[in-house]
Amino acid sequence: MGNIIVGQSGGPTAVINASLAGVFKCGKDNNIKVYGMINGIQGLLEEKYIELNNEIKTDLDIELLKRTPSAYLGSCRFKLPNMEDNTEIYEKIFSILEKINVDKFFYIGGNDSMDTIKKLHTYGSTKNKNIQFIGVPKTIDNDLAVTDHTPGFGSACKYIATTVKEIIKDATVYDAKNITIIEIMGRNAGWLTASAALTKSDDCNGVDLIYLPEVVFDIEKFICKVEKLQKTKKSLVIAISEGIKNKNGINICELEEENTLLDCFGHKSLSGTANNLARILYKKLGCKTRAIELNTTQRCASHFMSEVDINESFLAGSFAVKAALDGENGKVVVFERTSNNPYNIVMKAHNVYDIANIEKKVPLQWIDSENGTVSSDLIDYIKPLIQGEVYPIMVNGLPKHLKLNK
Amino acid sequence: MGNIIVGQSGGPTAVINASLAGVFKCGKDNNIKVYGMINGIQGLLEEKYIELNNEIKTDLDIELLKRTPSAYLGSCRFKLPNMEDNTEIYEKIFSILEKINVDKFFYIGGNDSMDTIKKLHTYGSTKNKNIQFIGVPKTIDNDLAVTDHTPGFGSACKYIATTVKEIIKDATVYDAKNITIIEIMGRNAGWLTASAALTKSDDCNGVDLIYLPEVVFDIEKFICKVEKLQKTKKSLVIAISEGIKNKNGINICELEEENTLLDCFGHKSLSGTANNLARILYKKLGCKTRAIELNTTQRCASHFMSEVDINESFLAGSFAVKAALDGENGKVVVFERTSNNPYNIVMKAHNVYDIANIEKKVPLQWIDSENGTVSSDLIDYIKPLIQGEVYPIMVNGLPKHLKLNK
Numbered sequence: 001m002g003n004i005i006v007g008q009s010g011g012p013t014a015v016i017n018a019s020l021a022g023v024f025k026c027g028k029d030n031n032i033k034v035y036g037m038i039n040g041i042q043g044l045l046e047e048k049y050i051e052l053n054n055e056i057k058t059d060l061d062i063e064l065l066k067r068t069p070s071a072y073l074g075s076c077r078f079k080l081p082n083m084e085d086n087t088e089i090y091e092k093i094f095s096i097l098e099k100i101n102v103d104k105f106f107y108i109g110g111n112d113s114m115d116t117i118k119k120l121h122t123y124g125s126t127k128n129k130n131i132q133f134i135g136v137p138k139t140i141d142n143d144l145a146v147t148d149h150t151p152g153f154g155s156a157c158k159y160i161a162t163t164v165k166e167i168i169k170d171a172t173v174y175d176a177k178n179i180t181i182i183e184i185m186g187r188n189a190g191w192l193t194a195s196a197a198l199t200k201s202d203d204c205n206g207v208d209l210i211y212l213p214e215v216v217f218d219i220e221k222f223i224c225k226v227e228k229l230q231k232t233k234k235s236l237v238i239a240i241s242e243g244i245k246n247k248n249g250i251n252i253c254e255l256e257e258e259n260t261l262l263d264c265f266g267h268k269s270l271s272g273t274a275n276n277l278a279r280i281l282y283k284k285l286g287c288k289t290r291a292i293e294l295n296t297t298q299r300c301a302s303h304f305m306s307e308v309d310i311n312e313s314f315l316a317g318s319f320a321v322k323a324a325l326d327g328e329n330g331k332v333v334v335f336e337r338t339s340n341n342p343y344n345i346v347m348k349a350h351n352v353y354d355i356a357n358i359e360k361k362v363p364l365q366w367i368d369s370e371n372g373t374v375s376s377d378l379i380d381y382i383k384p385l386i387q388g389e390v391y392p393i394m395v396n397g398l399p400k401h402l403k404l405n406k
Numbered sequence: 407m408g409n410i411i412v413g414q415s416g417g418p419t420a421v422i423n424a425s426l427a428g429v430f431k432c433g434k435d436n437n438i439k440v441y442g443m444i445n446g447i448q449g450l451l452e453e454k455y456i457e458l459n460n461e462i463k464t465d466l467d468i469e470l471l472k473r474t475p476s477a478y479l480g481s482c483r484f485k486l487p488n489m490e491d492n493t494e495i496y497e498k499i500f501s502i503l504e505k506i507n508v509d510k511f512f513y514i515g516g517n518d519s520m521d522t523i524k525k526l527h528t529y530g531s532t533k534n535k536n537i538q539f540i541g542v543p544k545t546i547d548n549d550l551a552v553t554d555h556t557p558g559f560g561s562a563c564k565y566i567a568t569t570v571k572e573i574i575k576d577a578t579v580y581d582a583k584n585i586t587i588i589e590i591m592g593r594n595a596g597w598l599t600a601s602a603a604l605t606k607s608d609d610c611n612g613v614d615l616i617y618l619p620e621v622v623f624d625i626e627k628f629i630c631k632v633e634k635l636q637k638t639k640k641s642l643v644i645a646i647s648e649g650i651k652n653k654n655g656i657n658i659c660e661l662e663e664e665n666t667l668l669d670c671f672g673h674k675s676l677s678g679t680a681n682n683l684a685r686i687l688y689k690k691l692g693c694k695t696r697a698i699e700l701n702t703t704q705r706c707a708s709h710f711m712s713e714v715d716i717n718e719s720f721l722a723g724s725f726a727v728k729a730a731l732d733g734e735n736g737k738v739v740v741f742e743r744t745s746n747n748p749y750n751i752v753m754k755a756h757n758v759y760d761i762a763n764i765e766k767k768v769p770l771q772w773i774d775s776e777n778g779t780v781s782s783d784l785i786d787y788i789k790p791l792i793q794g795e796v797y798p799i800m801v802n803g804l805p806k807h808l809k810l811n812k
Binding site: 012039042043068069070071074075076077158161162163165166167169170172173174175180198199201202203204272275290292293295296297299300301302303304306383386387388389391394395396397398399400401402403 | 418445448449474475476477480481482483564567568569571572573575576578579580581604605607608609610678681696698699701702703705706707708709710712789792793794795797800801802803804805806807808809
């Protein structure tokens, strides 16, 4: 039997390393050597990889890895060219893999990364190569098709709902009219923003309004709504997705001025939606406003993870290896929810062609944009995913992380 | 013996309610009725107060209160006029207190709030009133004079250092040149920003540069420094105080454009320093940059508190009551550090005149602005304050808070 190689790709999450730990542990338990690509497929093309068995030596290392945020192996945003446009790159990848006797290839990532699995699998099948390709889902955005939800989503929701609940407490502390606008990640899908609705409970009034990017954001109606709410409530807390757009498809952050930055990859960063909306409200209503952007912390807050999420992430990694050992190829690990109360899922290996490059948005029937709320079905869907806590291993007052010695 | 009244004032912290719990518990243990002012002295003037014994009924309620962020009783930013300008307001306060037979008055707050204690004590002494006034320190900013540090500072530092450590992991995930600028609270004092230096450890390279508001921020030198660092390191993470100013005393957030918002109290909000600096770097170096503002979460993240801090906050509240029972008046509870290793403090009651309205900044010998670092003395000073963890009481996946039924 050949060796395993595993890589991480796309934006990191708090639990992406739990999936890596799952792949490694299952490989190790089956006495298979496990390689790790440094910076995903981009690094592999430069023959940058390590033997994970040399790095992760003890069970404590595995536990530390599970609790380490961001991608331990490094990540990339690299789209493989089409096979017909550039066969050299495929030949190169396969020759590198063959050189180190790899016959099982795992890639942990979102829908862009699943495109890599799809293309490599397609090339391998066409050329009768003996390498299996399996995708392990990962994204805080929860925008992957077919699967009930994605690893990483639950922990991000738990962190967001907790932080929003704390901000609501903070916002109501003075006896004065004020508006807080909280900006949550999500360019096209509002899953994460919806988690702010979980704050409503017997000890918290919850957020007053929620706006997701799936529905056109009508600023005039929004201002009217806020004015009306202010008549009965001094302190308003509003959750919005970074990607909300007006009827012309213009992002709210781009409405008044050019205040965008380019992120690490030259993508236009949508940072600034809450700030812009706070400015507009202040101008229109003359009311005290503040904008809070939850930002990168949403995808890396491993100090407060969902136990359900970290366990599922780990198991998704080991399930991928088991699926490969069972002969699966060109598949992605997906979750199927068999029951909501009590919560239960089963894992399956699903055809990558149904998943790669497809973005799953929040169903419109779960959004009530007229009232700025989401349905109880959506809340019931998210709630099981934030249950239980896994805390970091603390050393000298701070979380300990596993560091790659590259 | 008369009754106790306690109020909370100024910006909230993650542990301000632990001090309230301390006052309440010690009063209750001494069979004294404890009133709580709603929205501090401002609410008291409108006779808004509650009997805390009716609200906090069980030991679990006390534990919940300790873990509830923001001010349970509500807060205010209200400066009492000078005695000679307005005696009516003082007469009114004292008559309200006398009506409910209060002879011990506790105020939990920062240096502005201690001004209230000072003025009420002065008026009381002048008029031979039989009411004792004691201040309980509270501020994440750690800018209170005389005391070694303030309750609230340790938990904020722990949250900031943990989050910055997670952001550093996130920032290094891609094999690409990038700069992350993290904006931390602190208009005039850089204590909180200094806590970002705690990230440097055997599993983390730490932040690359730190800038505090105590020292003039030289943009040209800063850009040179960044350019130089980029020659050996692809990913840079820089921590700055929101209040850093150039040699003309202009806040960096106000340099390029008018992008400030007014906060709840009409104060100019300095939000935007990191954003502005990121824009400037992007223009000058053409490099990918991102700005992260830690924001309000620094003062309300009760999901990840320092055990040392929450214990000290609780004990400061009960010490205040004991001091009053011992006959102290016109005093503030202060901490004196008797040993750093092992860490130990003693509490004392100190004259409020030495503390009210005075802002304690980071000593200049602890800041190396030339190299963008802080001294090991500063790190050694903060480190004991972030030790140990107190986690929330979790219900249905989220922290449970104690809610005031007003």
